[in-house]
Amino acid sequence: MKKTLAFLQSMCFGLLLLAPLLICSVLGSLIPQGESEAAYAEAYPSLYHLILGLGLDHIFRTPVFLALAALFGLNLALCCFNQFRVVPGREAAVRERALRNRETAALTEAQRQKLMQFLRRGLWRREETDGKAMFSASPLRWYGSAVAHFALLGILLGAAGIFVLSRSADYALMPGDNALPNGLTVRLEDFRVSDGEGRVDYASTVEITDARERKSGLRDIRVNHPLRFGGVKIYQHSYGVAGVLSVTVKDTGETWPARVTEPGMISVGGPDGVWYMTVYPGYVADEEGNVTPITQTTGEYPDPLYYLLLVENGAMVPVLAVPGDEIETSDAVYRLEAPLLYPAIRVKTTPVWIYGLLYLSFAVLVAGLYLCFFQSPAVVILSPEGYTLTGKRNDTEWRQRLRLLLENGGGR
Amino acid sequence: MxxxxxxxxxxxxxxxxxxxxxxxxxxxxxxxxxxxxxxxxxxxxxxxxxxxxxxxxxxxxxxxxxxxxxxxxxxxxxxxxxxxxxxxxxxxxxxxxxxxxxxxxxxxxxxxxxxELMPALRSGWFGFHIGSAVMSYAAFMTAACFAVRYLLLVRRPDADEERLFRLDYYAYRLTAFGFLMLTVTILTGAIWAEQAWSAFWTWDPKETWALITWLIYAAYLHLRLIKKWQGKRMAVFSVVGIVCVLFTFIGVNALFAGLHSYK
The missing domain is CATH 1.20.1440 (de novo design (two linked rop proteins))
Structure with a gap:
């Protein structure tokens, strides 16, 4: 049992786990994740059965990857609890070893001054023992590695918390529309793709009402500036463009608007109508009147161009048209209007404690790594004969640093 | 101009x-x-x-x-x-x-x-995230230069132990600094991603390769600090590490589309 526990908390086990985790990560970056089955069949005709069968299309959510991550978390947990357990004893042992250490290195007066200055600047704690000055690094330094491992464990726990408890949903909203997530009502007032200075900036103006009828007031959400209200976070997630047509029925003169976001048929009930394909942000027309659509956009639709199919008498005829144009069929007139940009907003619910745990772990990890690499612990005893240096077991770090410091002033 | x-x-x-x-x-x-x-x-x-x-x-x-x-x-x-x-x-x-x-x-x-800076990049985290990535990559590259010099020197029969020690030591110190900076890069990136894209981590190719690089250098530092590996093995490790860094920097942008495709 002890041997198993020792292996589970060992660095060797951690490194062994890293290998399959690395392989999974490489595969996950080489194979696009979360695509449709048809996309894999098209991209990997001979391998897609294997890809789908092994779950390589969602490798980071497969039981194998999650089990590896869990084992890695276990390794980290055992490792850091063990470190916190042994550190106090290790510090005392090093101080005892330091007092017994007879490997004294001689110092010139200049080197002695340089070493003293270095120890003073580093805020090493000074104690007098038997006419010798014993300097020990701050007690915090002993915990650098343990703290860094503990923080990593916190991050893994936070990630697991998000995996299990966080929920998000996307809503495509037209101005005036409402979405009803988690007992809230989110109303979209307006959507813009440029700021006042003409820069591209996707922003939605929304108002949220919670279950107790408390309102957020009109608030802007944009990329990098989500809105937190009523226990949820609301993001400006993406945007789309809807084709807008006014449909007038010839027999009755009745007119109604149609907003279409996906290719599909628009008709007044009969077999004739228009099949909406897409709307382009602009076009280039040459001298002969040939039109070439512009397909790239950053969001603006300055010269929109509709691509439609006129469906009449069982035939489909491609049509390019601009806002203001009218397309007539046997039973209706379809007038093209300016397209409408609309946002997709993402509503996310994550318990606040997960944010707290993750942010705290992030800060602690950086502090732990700094202590670990740049403030490792040691005890230096200065005597008239010279100095002795005692670090952690088999520690060469301080030996190297002091050697360089005393020889040429380096070793920062 | x-x-x-x-x-x-x-x-x-x-x-x-x-x-x-x-x-x-x-x-x-x-x-x-x-x-x-x-x-x-x-x-x-x-x-x-x-x-x-x-x-x-x-x-x-x-x-x-x-x-x-x-x-x-x-x-x-x-x-x-x-x-x-x-x-x-x-x-x-x-x-x-x-x-x-x-x-x-x-x-x-x-x-x-x-x-013009695209909307996703207009954030207070921009300087911290990319600035730390720059310093991390530069430190890893410099460590790899020390490692290459080490590998060239160690082949000579009259190689000076003191010089080898110095190269090995500074390669390690630079790697430790680079690792700390890469950690800051990944963490600030995660916080920023949560604000911009609603998720701390999305397994975007750049994120995945940054993590792979981080794991490789984590292994380097563990082997150095716990197993006391030094010298030639660490120098080779450092060269392998910089290949991974360069792939993360150049290869990922060239081969994969993702949220970090800022051409």
Whole structure:
């Protein structure tokens, strides 16, 4: 049992786990994740059965990857609890070893001054023992590695918390529309793709009402500036463009608007109508009147161009048209209007404690790594004969640093 | 004007490599001083270019592959200047100047027009996230230069133990610094991603390869600090690490589409 526990908390086990985790990560970056089955069949005709069968299309959510991550978390947990357990004893042992250490290195007066200055600047704690000055690094330094491992464990726990408890949903909203997530009502007032200075900036103006009828007031959400209200976070997630047509029925003169976001048929009930394909942000027309659509956009639709199919008498005829144009069929007139940009907003619910745990772990990890690499612990005893240096077991770090410091002033 | 400054920096960087090489080949003190001056001029020119570009763009010049590459070369040149006096090792300056030149040459192949910052990049985390990535990559590259010098020196039968020790030690210190900076990059990136894209981590190819690089250097540091690996094995590890860093920087952008595709 002890041997198993020792292996589970060992660095060797951690490194062994890293290998399959690395392989999974490489595969996950080489194979696009979360695509449709048809996309894999098209991209990997001979391998897609294997890809789908092994779950390589969602490798980071497969039981194998999650089990590896869990084992890695276990390794980290055992490792850091063990470190916190042994550190106090290790510090005392090093101080005892330091007092017994007879490997004294001689110092010139200049080197002695340089070493003293270095120890003073580093805020090493000074104690007098038997006419010798014993300097020990701050007690915090002993915990650098343990703290860094503990923080990593916190991050893994936070990630697991998000995996299990966080929920998000996307809503495509037209101005005036409402979405009803988690007992809230989110109303979209307006959507813009440029700021006042003409820069591209996707922003939605929304108002949220919670279950107790408390309102957020009109608030802007944009990329990098989500809105937190009523226990949820609301993001400006993406945007789309809807084709807008006014449909007038010839027999009755009745007119109604149609907003279409996906290719599909628009008709007044009969077999004739228009099949909406897409709307382009602009076009280039040459001298002969040939039109070439512009397909790239950053969001603006300055010269929109509709691509439609006129469906009449069982035939489909491609049509390019601009806002203001009218397309007539046997039973209706379809007038093209300016397209409408609309946002997709993402509503996310994550318990606040997960944010707290993750942010705290992030800060602690950086502090732990700094202590670990740049403030490792040691005890230096200065005597008239010279100095002795005692670090952690088999520690060469301080030996190297002091050697360089005393020889040429380096070793920062 | 910006282009003239950039290509002057590139040419002066090339001259620095050649001068460093000649200074060592002919062992002339005068040439050594000249080599140092040209090296300092390269650093000054890249710095001036970055400031001029930043002023023109009215933002930190770190928003695309070109600007990142220039900053990366600047980082290597900066570390070369800082370490010049501490580690007086022949050929090391030449290797580092060559590394800087190669990164700048890669930058020269990228589109250079100054463009407006896209909405996703307009954040307070922009400087922290990309600035720490620049310093991390520069530290790893410099560590790899030390490792290459180590591997060249260790083959010689009369290799000086003291010099080898110094190269090995500084390669480790630079790797530790790079690792700390890469950690800051990943963590600030996660916080930023949560604000911009609603998720701390999305397994985007750049994120995944940053994690792979982090894990590789974590293994390096564990083997060094716990298993006491030193010398040749660590030098080889450092070279493997920089290949991974370069793949994360260049390969991922070239081969995969993702949220970090800022051309």
């Amino acid at each position: 910006l282009d003239i400054l950039f290509f002057t920096a590139l040419i002066v960087c090339f001259v620095a490599v050649v001068t460093q090489f000649l200074a060592l080949a002919f062992r002339k003190e005068g040439l050594k001083k000249a080599a140092w001056l040209v090296n300092a001029a390269t650093f000054a020119l890249i710095t001036a270019y970055m400031i001029a570009r930043g002023v023109t763009a009215k933002r930190l010049p770190l928003s695309n592959q070109f600007e990142f590459a220039v900053a990366f070369a600047w980082g290597v040149a900066l570390l070369s200047m800082i370490l010049r006096r501490t580690v007086e090792e022949p050929w090391l300056g030449t290797i580092m100047a060559a590394a800087s030149f190669l990164v700048l040459s890669f930058a020269a192949l990228q589109p250079r027009q100054v463009s």
